[in-house]
Amino acid sequence: MKGPLFYAKILLFGEYGIIKDSKGLAIPYNAYRGALKASENLSGTALESNLNLSRFYAYLLALKTDLVSFNLVAFKEDIQSGMYFDSSIPQGYGVGSSGALVAAIYDKYAADKITILENLTRDKLLNLKTVFGLMESFFHGKSSGLDPLNSYLSLPILINSKDSIEPAGIPSQKEGKGAVFLLDSEQIGETEPMVSLFMNKMKNEGFRKMISEEFSTTSDACIEDFLQGNVASLFGNVKALSKIVLANFKPMIPPAFHKVWENGISTNDYYLKLCGSGGGGYILGFTEDFAKAQKSLKQYKLELVYRF
Template sequence: MRGPLFYAKILLFGEYGIIKDSKGLAIPYNSYRGALKAAKNLSGEAEKSNNCLVKFYNYLVGLDTDLVSFNLSEFKEDLENGLYFDSSIPQGYGVGSSGALVASIYDKYANDKITVLENLTRDKLLKLKGIFSLMESFFHGKSSGLDPLNSYLSLPILINSKTNIEPAGIPSQKEGKGAVFLLDSEQVGETEPMVSIFMNKMKNEGFRKMLNEEFAFHTDACIEDFLRGNVKSLFGNVKKLSKVVLANFKPMIPTSFHKVWEQGIQTNDYYLKLCGSGGGGYILGFTEDFEKAKKKLKDYRLELVYRF
């Protein structure tokens, strides 16, 4: 067997904010992908994946919900026949490795599944997000369900609030000098501990005030600029967001990147922000001159995501 491909995702804007009901914008990232496969003799990564899927199967068996049901007997049989998730999506890098896996399991085994070809009303999108949130909680302890939703639909998604999400049309790429890029921290980040740090910080009134008045404000402005193609204004707002993140989310930024982050803000050669929950993995970069940013960040591996 070979299942359909499910792609990685990048949350361009809204990390942490979407937990607290502010805006977010996620886009598919087709450089990395995964698909369900089966093999008689499993070894290495395939065997590890099969073992993980067995645990996931047991989790789904115990799931008490009216939102979704699965063909668990088929899932079990496939697991016994060597089912695994063959993926190039790096784990712990903030680009949705578990999201793509969840999307593939829903696609293959969910009963009465909502398909991509349907007229995707807001209610259907919210139902899918709710299902994916339940499923992906197995991996992260708490999940918004957004990563699997993005991977499943393979569409840019605009999160206005927890109860208001919609597919978004993003401006087509230009052959300009500006770019969005990924910077490889060469460290694996884990979502759960980072979310725990965030939840602890939320107990602090000053942090909550900052999140509502600065972080969410700049995030919303960035999303609006990006969707409207207001590039000049976008970079001004990304710079403000980068400053706020550096000042308030230091535990989520690997220590060795604090200086690199600061240099971008001071020189205006690039601006960095978290990609997913942080703590390692990829860091997201924005620059008005990608060639210049590459020279400044020559010690790091960069991947181009989007051109302005």
């Protein structure tokens, strides 16, 4: 048994903002992927994954919803036969490891599933996103459903608001100097504590005002620039966003990277932003000159995502 591949995702813009109904832009990241496999002799991470699938099975068995039903008999039998999720997607890194797993389980066991070959109307996309949010809540406590949606469709997704999402056409990559890259913090980040921290901060009126007037507005402008291919304007807005995140989301940035973050803003060699919920994992970088950014960040591991 070997299932289809499901890819990692990168939320280019919109982290935390999408919880509060501002825009988001997510793209598939094909460097990492996962698939359902089976083995009679499980050990190590495969055994761990199999046990995790048993817990997920119990969660889906107790899930009360009219939106979706699953062939749980087959799911249980496959788990007992040694099924596991074989994945290269790093966990706790903000690139959708649980999202790819959720997409794989939906694809294999959902009854009357919405397929990627259908005409994906707004209602179908919202239905999928809601179902995926319910499923992925097993891993994070609360989920927007965006990661599994991105992995399932393997398309860039534009979130306009909670009730409006659409596949997005992003400009094709160029062989220019500019780039989007991942910086490895070499620390695991946990989504749930970071989201809880954010929700607590949202109780503060000043923080709420900053989110709606500064953070969301700047993030939305970045999305607009990226989709339109306005590279010059994009970097100005990404720099502004990087400053806002440093000033207001410090607990979500690993302490060892506060100075690295400031250095990018002051030298203009690169600009950093959160990749997912933060707290560790990957940090997302934008640069007008990737070679210069590599030189500035030579002691860190960088991965190229997109070229301008």
